[in-house]
Amino acid sequence: MIRILSRDVALAVRAGGGFGLSLAFFLIVVVLVPFGVGPETAVLAPIAPGILWLGALLACLLSLDRVFALDREDGALDLLATAPVPLEGVALAKAGAHWLTTGLPLSLAAPFLAVLLGLPAPGHLWLAVSLLVGTPALSLIGTFGAALTVGLKRGGLLLSLLVLPLYVPTLIFGADVARRGAEGLALGPPLALLGAVTAGCVALLPFATAAALRVSLR
Amino acid sequence: MSGLVASDLAVARGGVPLLAGVSFDVAPGRALILTGRNGIGKTTLLRTLAGLQPPLAGRVAPGGERSAYGAHADGMKATLSVAENLGFWATLHGAGDIAPALAAFDLDDLRGRAAQHLSAGQRRRLGLARMLLTGRDIWLLDEPTVSLDRASVARFADAVRAHLGRGGIAVLATHVELGIEAEALDLERYRVTGATAGQGGGDIFAEGAVE
Amino acid sequence: MQTEMSLWSYANPTRFMATTRPLLPWLSALAAACLVVGLVWGFFFTPDDYRQGSTVKIIYLHVPSALMAINAWFMMLVASLIWLIRRHHVSALAAKAAAPVGVTMTLVALVTGAVWGSPMWGTWWAWDPRLTSFLILFLFYLGYMALWAAIEDPDTAADLTSVLCLVGSVFAVLSRYAVNFWNQGLHQGASLSLDKEENVADVFYIPLLVCIAGFVLLFVALVLARTRTEIRARRLHALQLRERMA
Amino acid sequence: MPDLGKYAVEVGAAYGLSAVLIVGLVAVTLWRGKRVKRALDAAEGRRNA
Numbered sequence: 001m002i003r004i005l006s007r008d009v010a011l012a013v014r015a016g017g018g019f020g021l022s023l024a025f026f027l028i029v030v031v032l033v034p035f036g037v038g039p040e041t042a043v044l045a046p047i048a049p050g051i052l053w054l055g056a057l058l059a060c061l062l063s064l065d066r067v068f069a070l071d072r073e074d075g076a077l078d079l080l081a082t083a084p085v086p087l088e089g090v091a092l093a094k095a096g097a098h099w100l101t102t103g104l105p106l107s108l109a110a111p112f113l114a115v116l117l118g119l120p121a122p123g124h125l126w127l128a129v130s131l132l133v134g135t136p137a138l139s140l141i142g143t144f145g146a147a148l149t150v151g152l153k154r155g156g157l158l159l160s161l162l163v164l165p166l167y168v169p170t171l172i173f174g175a176d177v178a179r180r181g182a183e184g185l186a187l188g189p190p191l192a193l194l195g196a197v198t199a200g201c202v203a204l205l206p207f208a209t210a211a212a213l214r215v216s217l218r
Numbered sequence: 219m220s221g222l223v224a225s226d227l228a229v230a231r232g233g234v235p236l237l238a239g240v241s242f243d244v245a246p247g248r249a250l251i252l253t254g255r256n257g258i259g260k261t262t263l264l265r266t267l268a269g270l271q272p273p274l275a276g277r278v279a280p281g282g283e284r285s286a287y288g289a290h291a292d293g294m295k296a297t298l299s300v301a302e303n304l305g306f307w308a309t310l311h312g313a314g315d316i317a318p319a320l321a322a323f324d325l326d327d328l329r330g331r332a333a334q335h336l337s338a339g340q341r342r343r344l345g346l347a348r349m350l351l352t353g354r355d356i357w358l359l360d361e362p363t364v365s366l367d368r369a370s371v372a373r374f375a376d377a378v379r380a381h382l383g384r385g386g387i388a389v390l391a392t393h394v395e396l397g398i399e400a401e402a403l404d405l406e407r408y409r410v411t412g413a414t415a416g417q418g419g420g421d422i423f424a425e426g427a428v429e
Numbered sequence: 430m431q432t433e434m435s436l437w438s439y440a441n442p443t444r445f446m447a448t449t450r451p452l453l454p455w456l457s458a459l460a461a462a463c464l465v466v467g468l469v470w471g472f473f474f475t476p477d478d479y480r481q482g483s484t485v486k487i488i489y490l491h492v493p494s495a496l497m498a499i500n501a502w503f504m505m506l507v508a509s510l511i512w513l514i515r516r517h518h519v520s521a522l523a524a525k526a527a528a529p530v531g532v533t534m535t536l537v538a539l540v541t542g543a544v545w546g547s548p549m550w551g552t553w554w555a556w557d558p559r560l561t562s563f564l565i566l567f568l569f570y571l572g573y574m575a576l577w578a579a580i581e582d583p584d585t586a587a588d589l590t591s592v593l594c595l596v597g598s599v600f601a602v603l604s605r606y607a608v609n610f611w612n613q614g615l616h617q618g619a620s621l622s623l624d625k626e627e628n629v630a631d632v633f634y635i636p637l638l639v640c641i642a643g644f645v646l647l648f649v650a651l652v653l654a655r656t657r658t659e660i661r662a663r664r665l666h667a668l669q670l671r672e673r674m675a
Numbered sequence: 676m677p678d679l680g681k682y683a684v685e686v687g688a689a690y691g692l693s694a695v696l697i698v699g700l701v702a703v704t705l706w707r708g709k710r711v712k713r714a715l716d717a718a719e720g721r722r723n724a
Contacts, residue, residue, distance in 0.1 A: 003309045007295075014297045075291025082268055082282050083310045083352075144596065148576065148589050158579050162593065165568040166600045169607040176611065193610070197603070208596050215588040218271040233582045234670050411674070422442065422518060424667040427719055428660050429446040472690065483682045487689045494693070533700040537693045544689040548682060647697070651704055658708040661715045668718040 001089045004080070008097030022059040022102045023109055029055035030113045041118035048117035049127060049178035055113075056106045056131055057167055060138045063102055064163065065156045067094050067146040068213070077150075081217055091209035092202075095136075095143040103135030119182055126181020134174035134194050140201040140209075141166045147212035169197055220280070221245040222356050222387050224267070227276035228410075231262045233421060235274060235410040242403060246355070249378065249388040249398055254405035260391035261289070263405070264358045267389060285356035290364060292345035296334035300325055300344055303333055304351060311352045319347040322377065338365035346377055357381060357388040363396070371396065442660045445519045449653050456650040463643030470636040478633075487545040489637055493644035494537035498566060501531030501648065505573070506598045509591035519656065521587035522663060524594065525577055526655035530648055532570040539563050558612050562605045569597050583663055 033051050037043055071077040080090050110131050111124035119127065145163035149155030173194040180187040221244050228238040236259030244250045252260050266273050269282020294303045304316040320326050323343040328336065336344060342365065349357055357378070363371050375396045378388050382398075390400075471489035478485035508524035511517055542560050547553050554560075576593055580586035 003306060007298075007306050010302075011295055011297065071293075073291070074293055074295070075289055076293035076295070078265075078268075078270055078287060078289065078291075079293040079307070079348075080310075081270060082285070082287050083307075084283070084312070085310055148593060149579075151585070152579050154579075158575055161568075161575050162572045165565055165572060165604075166597070168565055169600065169603045172604075172607040172611045190610070193607075204599075205596070208592055212589055212592050215585055215592070218585065233584060233667075234674060421667055423660075423664045424671060426443070428442050428664045429450070468690075477680065483680050483686050486686050490689060490693045529703075530700065533696055537696050540692045540696070541689045544685050544692075547685055651700065654704055654708060658704070658711050661711045665711065665715045665718055668715075668722060672718070672721070 001085060001093045004085070004090060004093035005096045005100070008094065009100050012097070012101040022062050023105055025062055026055050026059040026106055026109065027113065029058060030116055033117065045118040045120060045182075048114055048119040049123065049182055050175045051117060052110050052114055052119075052127060053131070053134075053171060053175040053178060056103075056110060056135065057138060057171060059106055060098075060102050060135065060142060061160055061163065063098065064142040064146050065149070065159055067098055067143055068150040069146070069155070072150050077213075077217065081213070087210035087213055088206040091143060091147065091206040091213065095140045095206070095209075098143060099136050099139035103131070103139050107131035107135055122184055123178065123182030126187065127178045130174045130177035130181070130191070130194065133177075133191065133198055134170050137170045137194075137198040137201040138167060140198075140205045141170070144205050144209045144212065147209045147216060150213070151216040170194065173197060221248070222250075222267070222285075222389065223277075223279045225277050225279075227263075227266065227278060228274040229259055229262045229266045229271075230274045231259065235421070236262055237405060237408040238275070238410050240276070240405070240408045242401075244387050244389065244401075246385045246387060247382050249382055249390065249400035251396075251398075251400045251402045252389065252391040252405055253393065253402055254409075258405050258409060260405065261360050264289075264360050264389065264391060267356075268358050280356075284354050285358050286349045286352040286354040287358045287360075288345055288349050288362065289360040292341070292348065294333045294341070294344055294348075297332055299330050299332055300336070301329040303344065304347055307348050308351045311354075313351045313353055316347075316351060319350045322350055322380070323347045324373070339367060339370040342366055342370065343373070346374065350377075350381075355384075355386045357386060357390075359388065359390045359392075361391060363392055363394045442519055442664075446657060446660060449657060453650065453653055453657075456646060456653065460643055460646035460650050463639055463646055465643075467636050467639030467641075467643050471633075471640060475633055475636060481548075484545055484548060485633065487541050488633065489640045491538060491541040491545055492637060493641045494534045494541065495563065496641060497644050497648050498531060498535040498538050498563065501527050501534055502566065502569070502598070502601070504652075505531065505594055509594040512587055513591050513595075518587075518663070519660065521591065522659040523652060523656045524591070525587075526659050527652045528570055528574050528577070530651045530655070532567065532574065534644075534648070535563055535567045535570060539567065556612055558608045561608050561612070565604045565608070566601060569601055573597065583666060 030052065033047075034044060037047070068077060071080065081087060107128055111128050114124050114127055142159075142163050145159050145166070148162060149159045152158065173190045176190040177187050177194055180190065223243045225241050227240040229236055229240070240263065242250060252263065254260060262271070264287065265271050267278055268285050268287035269278075270287065293307075298306075300320075301316065304319060308314070308316050308319075320329055323346055325340070325343060325347055328340060333341065333344065342362070346362070349359075359378075363374060366374060371394060375398055378390070378396070378398055381388060388398075388400075390396075468489055472486055475486065477483045505524040505527050508520045508527070512521035512524065539560065542557075542563065543554055546555055546557060546560070550557075573590060573593060576590050577586050580589060
C-alpha cells in the first residue's frame, strides 16, 4: 500500500503536470476574486476564508479524473485488482497520493495566498489547520467519485456533479473553522466536526470506492 | 498443484453473452491456445479466468489468486524506468529481487531506461518479466506476440516453454504459430448466436416477453 | 420455493407487470381524487391564517411535496439495498424510476417554500436551513440521475448508482446537520414546516391530510407506471442487443 | 374565487408553478411510457416474425 502511494506521488512529481497545476489553479482563483468584488480590504477580508476554502476545493477537483483513469488506460488497474493487495487498500493509497500531491501543498500555500486577500493575522494558522484536517476528506470523496466514473468516456464533468454535493459538509465545517479563526472566536466544535467527517471518510469510503472499482472493472 | 479447470463457463461483455458451455482442463506444465475470430470473446474469457469479472454461469478453479494476467496494456508507467516499474510490481507480489526476471528477458542493459524509450519488443519483454515476478503459476496472455519481430517471438516462446517446464500453466490467445506444444481450443463452437441467446444467457430480460 | 408464494416473487419482472397492470388505473384515479378534493378544499374552503394571511394555503402543496421529496430518496435507498443484496432487477429499476418523481417533488417543495417565505423574508430566496437542505437534496438527485444516464450497461449502472445512493444518503444526512450548524436560527425555519401541525387547527389539518394522501398515492402511481416503462425499456435493450448480434 | 388579499401573487405563483411541474411530470411519464411500449411491441414483433 505504501508502495502504491509512493509510486503515485513519484509519477505525479515526475510528470510535473498534475502536481503544479492545481497549485497554479488555486493561485489564479484567489487572484481573480479581487477583480470580481473590488480591492477594498474591508470587502475582501471577511470573505477570504470562504474564498480560500472554495478555491482549494475546486483545485482538488481538477486532478480527480486522473486518479484511476491513467491506471485504467495502461492496464495497471487490472493488474492492481489481481495483485495480492485488497482493493480497499488500493483505494486508500490512491486517495493518500492524491492528498499528498494536492491537498497538502494547497494547505501549505493557502496562508500565503491569504495575505493577498487581507486575512487578519491569527487567521493564517487556522486556515492552514482547517485545510490540513479537511482536505483528506476531499481526496477520499473525490477518489470515490473517480471510481464511479472510471469506465465512462466523458466522466470528467459527471465526476464534478457527483462529488460537489458530497463536499458540502466538509466545506461548511472547514470554512467555519477558518472564519472563526480569523475572527478570534472559539473554534472547537467545527474543528471537531471537521475532524469527525475526515475520520469517517477514512474509515468508510475506501470500502465504497473498492466496491465501485470492482463493478467498473467488470 | 492442480490444473486450471473451467466447467460449463459462460461469459458476457457489456451484458451480451458471448460464449457459453466452455469447458477445459489444463494440467500443470501444459499450455492452451485460444483461437477464434476477432470479437468472439477471447479477452473476455481470459479476464474471467483471471477473476477480473464474474462468469455468467459455470465455474473456474482456481479463482484469480494463482493467475497472472498479461494484456497488451501492460500497466507499465512511461516515465518510470524498467527497474522502477518491475520493482513496484515485485513489492506488491512479495518478490524480493528483480534480477532473475531482468536476466530471463535480457533486460539487464535496459534497467535504467524509462519505459517510454523502449522499443515495442523490449516493452513486451518488460511486460513478460512482470509475469515472472508475480510468482504465479497460471499465465493468462492476451495477444502476447503483437508487435514482436521474429527473434522476439522466438524468445517469448522460450520463456513460455521455461515456465511450462517449471510446472506452470499458460493460456494464450494468439494466432501466431509459436512452436509451443499446446492444445488448441477453437472458441467458434461455444459462440452464443442469436438463436441460442436467451437460454441461460444470464439476463432475465432476454428470456421471455415481460407481458 | 415454487410452491411458497413469497414477497420476493413480485420482483420477477413478468409477475410485476401482471400484478401492477390492473392496479394502476385504480391508484391513479384515487390519487387524482384525493388531490382534487384536498387542494380544492384547501384553496377555496379554508380560512386565512390571522398571522400569515392567505399564504397559509401554500401548506397544502409545500408539506406533502417536502415529505415525498425525502421519502422518495428513502425509497430509492431501500430499493438500492435490495438490488445490492438480493439482485432483484425490478428493485433497481424502481429506484431509477423514482428519481425523476423525487426530483420533481423536491422542486415543488423548493418553489413553494421560497414563495411562502418571500413575504416574511422580503426576498424570493433566503438561505433558510430547511430550504438549503432541499437544494442540496436536489443536487443529489441530479447526480444520481446523471450517473444512471451516463452508463450504458444497465446492470453496471444499477450497481454504481446503488453505491452512490448509499454513500449519498449518509452525506445527505450529514449535510442536513451541517447546514443547521451553518445557519442556526437566523430564520424561523420551524414555523415553516411540519412542526406547525401541532398548533394548526383542524380546519387546516384535515384537508392537509387529504393532500398528503393524494401526494403519496400520486408518487406510488407514478413510480409504478415509470417502473413498468423501465422494465419495458430494459427488455427492449436486451432485444436490441440480440438483434445486433444476430 | 376566494379573496387572497395582499398575498394573491404569492399563493397564485405557488399553485401555478406546482401545477406546471406535476402535470409536466405526469405528461413526460405517460409520453415516455407510450413511446417505449410502441418500440418494444415493434421489437417483439420483429423477433416473432
